[in-house]
Amino acid sequence: MIAPSNSPPEPLRSGLTLRSRRIGFAALVLASSVALLVLMAATLFTTTPDATGIAMLLFFALTLPWTTIGFWNAVIGFSLMIFARDPATLVAPHRRHASSGAPIACKTALLICIRNENAARLLRNLEWMLDGLVASGEAGWFHLYILSDSNQPEAAAAEEGVAAALTRRCGDALQITYRRRQHSSGFKAGNIRDFCEQWGRQHEYAIVFDADSVMTPAAMLRLVRIMQAEPRIGILQTLVTGLPSASAFARIFQFGMRLGMRSYTLGAASWQGDCGPYWGHNAILRLAPFIEHCDLPVLPGAPPLGGHVLSHDQLEAVLMRRAGFEVRVLPDEEGSWEENPPSLPEFIRRDLRWCQGNMQYFHFLAMPGLLTVSRCQLVLAIAMYLSAPAWLTFMLLGLIRQLPFRADLGITLFIVTLAMGLAPKLATLADVLLRAESRRAYGGVMRIVIGVALEFFLTLLIAPVSAVAVTIFLLGLPFGRQVGWTSQQRDAEGVPFALAAQRLWPQTLLGIVFALWFWRVAPGAVWFWAPFVLGLVGAIPLAMLSAHPPLGRLLGAAGLCRVPEESGRLEGAADTGLFAPFANELPAAAAHK
Numbered sequence: 001m002i003a004p005s006n007s008p009p010e011p012l013r014s015g016l017t018l019r020s021r022r023i024g025f026a027a028l029v030l031a032s033s034v035a036l037l038v039l040m041a042a043t044l045f046t047t048t049p050d051a052t053g054i055a056m057l058l059f060f061a062l063t064l065p066w067t068t069i070g071f072w073n074a075v076i077g078f079s080l081m082i083f084a085r086d087p088a089t090l091v092a093p094h095r096r097h098a099s100s101g102a103p104i105a106c107k108t109a110l111l112i113c114i115r116n117e118n119a120a121r122l123l124r125n126l127e128w129m130l131d132g133l134v135a136s137g138e139a140g141w142f143h144l145y146i147l148s149d150s151n152q153p154e155a156a157a158a159e160e161g162v163a164a165a166l167t168r169r170c171g172d173a174l175q176i177t178y179r180r181r182q183h184s185s186g187f188k189a190g191n192i193r194d195f196c197e198q199w200g201r202q203h204e205y206a207i208v209f210d211a212d213s214v215m216t217p218a219a220m221l222r223l224v225r226i227m228q229a230e231p232r233i234g235i236l237q238t239l240v241t242g243l244p245s246a247s248a249f250a251r252i253f254q255f256g257m258r259l260g261m262r263s264y265t266l267g268a269a270s271w272q273g274d275c276g277p278y279w280g281h282n283a284i285l286r287l288a289p290f291i292e293h294c295d296l297p298v299l300p301g302a303p304p305l306g307g308h309v310l311s312h313d314q315l316e317a318v319l320m321r322r323a324g325f326e327v328r329v330l331p332d333e334e335g336s337w338e339e340n341p342p343s344l345p346e347f348i349r350r351d352l353r354w355c356q357g358n359m360q361y362f363h364f365l366a367m368p369g370l371l372t373v374s375r376c377q378l379v380l381a382i383a384m385y386l387s388a389p390a391w392l393t394f395m396l397l398g399l400i401r402q403l404p405f406r407a408d409l410g411i412t413l414f415i416v417t418l419a420m421g422l423a424p425k426l427a428t429l430a431d432v433l434l435r436a437e438s439r440r441a442y443g444g445v446m447r448i449v450i451g452v453a454l455e456f457f458l459t460l461l462i463a464p465v466s467a468v469a470v471t472i473f474l475l476g477l478p479f480g481r482q483v484g485w486t487s488q489q490r491d492a493e494g495v496p497f498a499l500a501a502q503r504l505w506p507q508t509l510l511g512i513v514f515a516l517w518f519w520r521v522a523p524g525a526v527w528f529w530a531p532f533v534l535g536l537v538g539a540i541p542l543a544m545l546s547a548h549p550p551l552g553r554l555l556g557a558a559g560l561c562r563v564p565e566e567s568g569r570l571e572g573a574a575d576t577g578l579f580a581p582f583a584n585e586l587p588a589a590a591a592h593k
Helices: 016-044 051-062 064-083 087-091 093-097 119-136 153-170 187-202 217-229 248-272 287-293 313-322 344-364 372-400 407-434 436-441 445-479 497-521 523-537 539-546 549-558
Strands: 108-114 142-148 175-180 205-210 213-215 233-238 283-286 326-330 336-338
Touching: 016 051, 016 064, 016 248, 016 407, 051 064, 051 372, 064 087, 064 248, 064 372, 064 407, 087 093, 087 248, 093 217, 108 119, 108 187, 108 217, 119 142, 119 153, 119 213, 119 217, 142 153, 142 187, 153 175, 175 187, 187 205, 187 287, 205 213, 205 217, 205 287, 213 217, 217 233, 217 283, 233 287, 233 313, 248 326, 248 344, 248 407, 248 445, 248 539, 248 549, 283 287, 287 313, 313 326, 313 344, 313 372, 344 372, 344 445, 344 497, 344 539, 372 445, 372 497, 407 436, 407 445, 445 497, 445 523, 445 539, 497 523, 497 539, 523 539
Parallel strands: 108 142, 108 205, 142 175, 233 326
Antiparallel strands: 205 283, 213 336, 233 283
16 A cells, blocks of 8 residues: 655656746737737727726726637647647646556545435446446445535435445445535535545545546546556546536537537646646545645635635645645546536526635635746636626627727627637537547537537527626625525426526516617627627527427437537447436446446
């Protein structure tokens, strides 16, 4: 057994090459941001700059970080996919240990964090994963901990039944512990911290799961093998992809996410290096330094901006990095999945929870000892949600401002920013279309093109709906508005009119106001503002239609917005029989590679 350690065994590998890549990437992002600002200034100011135009320029600047970073991540990622023989291993050299076949020699805890979840779904997913571990012959090194924060007695009783059923199923091959906290303080981070205090020092590693995530046994074993071979790594994050879904909304959404994910993650890994991401699940932790260095403080003041930290993952990553351990990512699509929200209201609710948590990062920006990259990651996490009100304010100021502007430059700027925003998806799309096996995995060229068109249209419509929701939520944060920590709806059951109207009436009303205002102020630019207004005015029927189960079944039957798992062509999952086509169903019997 490898002895646990809470201090890095030797200097980290953040040498000149990685530093040079970071400096070069920062220069590219800064130069492109300045170029876009200059183009915007030339568009707005035909004569002397005015106060409203200057304000528009400042709000436009707030929207740029994610646009420019995403663009250059895509460019770098696409270059690697085209010209590198093994791009994932090139940016993540630790990946070479994944297939080493080295014997497992460390105890690993499997942590499944739940709160009022569907017990049947939980049992199905855990049975599949544990059966595979038992079949692999390595189950004795693993111990499953079902960590419950449920506050509903019937849910807790069902969870106890799940633990009992799994114990009978696994016998002596794999240990199982069920624990329900009486006082669920600290959200998920508090749940894991409680595990660390009770059992953490009995294990070298912990693989963290959410209630809606699954991993192949092979994926879990490769995480352990990499951690055994790389004692510098404190957190190792897998690339989490969406499970095939029966919901039209989730199906279309995760098709777009899948297209953008590979190029974006490859590009990001090339400069993030040892300051990689942690998304809170489907990742492995080195427990000794995690226990020692990643305990989150209780913030001063009351919630939502004070109290316990809601978005714990990125903070734990920067704390692990501050302690001298690497945080790495595996930028490939092998054996790690999660379920995405099945409807627009659920998508917005999850987004607002992340928004609330990210705003708490303001407390940590001046934390001593953080690396520059880590501090930038916190700033970007905040900027991700500030960009939504920045865009809306920019548009409002544009309607109020009556001074002339350069329409030709405005059209150019619109096309450039749109292309930059779509770059991660376009990059992976190009790579898919260039490879015959990838084309077949996604259903063929025609289905891919139709799927891309559907995804682009849905994104165009939901972007303003989400932006308005985030803006309203941010305005309410200082007055105590918060989302809290609740269980998620995971089944494709449709969205009734009453629920859609209750959640989305502000967008509908604002869309009507915008439509009248746009028509009066800029009727000649209908091509520009119509999609924005259409998304807001149609928010309620959009939520209902995109969650309508028959539509999801229709898309599935037509093979549209298909992900590779459905065709059985994804390496690492193709031979497992893991997915039933067009549905979020796992087989009763596990398979393993």
